[in-house]
Amino acid sequence: MRNLETIADNLKVENRFIHFDKDKQPISYITLKPISIKKEGNFMNYKKALEGLKNSSKIKGIGFVLGNTPKGNFCGLDIDNCIDSNGVLSEEVQKIIDILDTYAEISPSGKGVHCIFFARKQGNICKKYFKYWCKCMEIYDKDRYFTLTGIAINDKNVEYRQKECDFIYEKYFSNSFDSKKGLLKNTYTHASSKEPLNLVFALENDRVLNSYWHGNRPLKSESENDFALLGKILFWVGYENPDVAIQHFLESPYFKQKDEKHLKKVLDTNYLIRTVEKIINLNVEVVHE
Known part of the structure; x- marks a missing residue:
């Protein structure tokens, strides 16, 4: 599954293409032997890359x-x-694509996504595993190559996205959160003064x-609706920022509409802390490399 004619126009003008074999080992289009992608002399332009595909059955892609x-x-x-059997992209990944707003395409498996942009990642972690909405995410800014399919998700070129890359890295790859050690505080009355993402942007x-924020309660129980709203807030502020999420929850019109019984439940117990812990454990498994 590929359509290499439709890859981003500003990728086509670069001299950074390689061929690979059935094992995804980079190979020379002349000798068909393994090559190093750390040597620019092994790269080729877009035209040669396409020609090589036609000239040898050992070349499986670019x-x-x-x-x-x-x-x-x-x-x-x-x-x-992150793409299910019906071809539907997970909601969380769609948000990531929207935030990066750069060239994105479906990976060769048909189940994943590749995004390419101009930036440098800010830490040494390259890979994290998650639950439910994707298997894992990897981020690289050197010494790696991405297989190309040309099955574009959007019509974007490769864009300059340092600020957005920093946000994605902090949210998903940061060392600041470890679900096994648990970083939730015993109190939720003091939120972090640093908000990772403007809530206005998220609400828009x-x-x-x-x-949910404005009081809609589509689920049967108040607890289920609490869980849903907190889960949404956590996604946007980052699973490593539970205190910020709880503070936003307490400031929401949804919370202010609670009756006396449910207000007492929320304020007189560790109910919100336990709810946030459940959400984090359901959505994130952190692996440090």
Whole structure:
């Protein structure tokens, strides 16, 4: 499954393409032997890459090498198993694509997504495992190549996205959160003064969050609705920021509409802390490399 004619136009002009074999080992299009992607002399232009595909059955595809260029540093985000059997992209991954707002395509498996943009990642972690909405995410800015399919998710070129990359890295790859050690505080009355993402942006771009935030309660029980709203807030502020999420919850119109019985339940116990812990454990498994 590929349509290499439709990859981003500003990728096509680069001299950073390689071929790979059935094992995804980079190979020379002349000798068909393994090559190193750390040597720019092994790269080729887009035209040669397409020609090579036609000339040898041992060449199974083309890839684009990430790394520094005079135009900027090519960085890539690889999200595995985020497209279901019906071809539907997970909501969380769609938000990531919307935030990066850069060239994105479906991976060769048909179940994942590759995003390519200009940026440098800010830490040494490259891979994290998650639950339910994707299998794992990987981010690289050098010494790696991305297989290309040309099955684009959007009509974007490769864009400069350092600020957005920093946000994605902090939210999903940061070392600041470890679900096994538990970073939840014993009190939720003092939220962090640093908000990872402006809540106004989230409310404008997430209609489900907006609906819950303003008091909609579509589920049967108050606890289920609490869980849903807190889950949405956590997604946007980051699972490593539970105190911020709880503070936003307490400031929401949804919370202010609670009756006396449910207010007492929320304020007189560790109910919110326990709820947040459940949400985090359901959504994130952190692996440090």
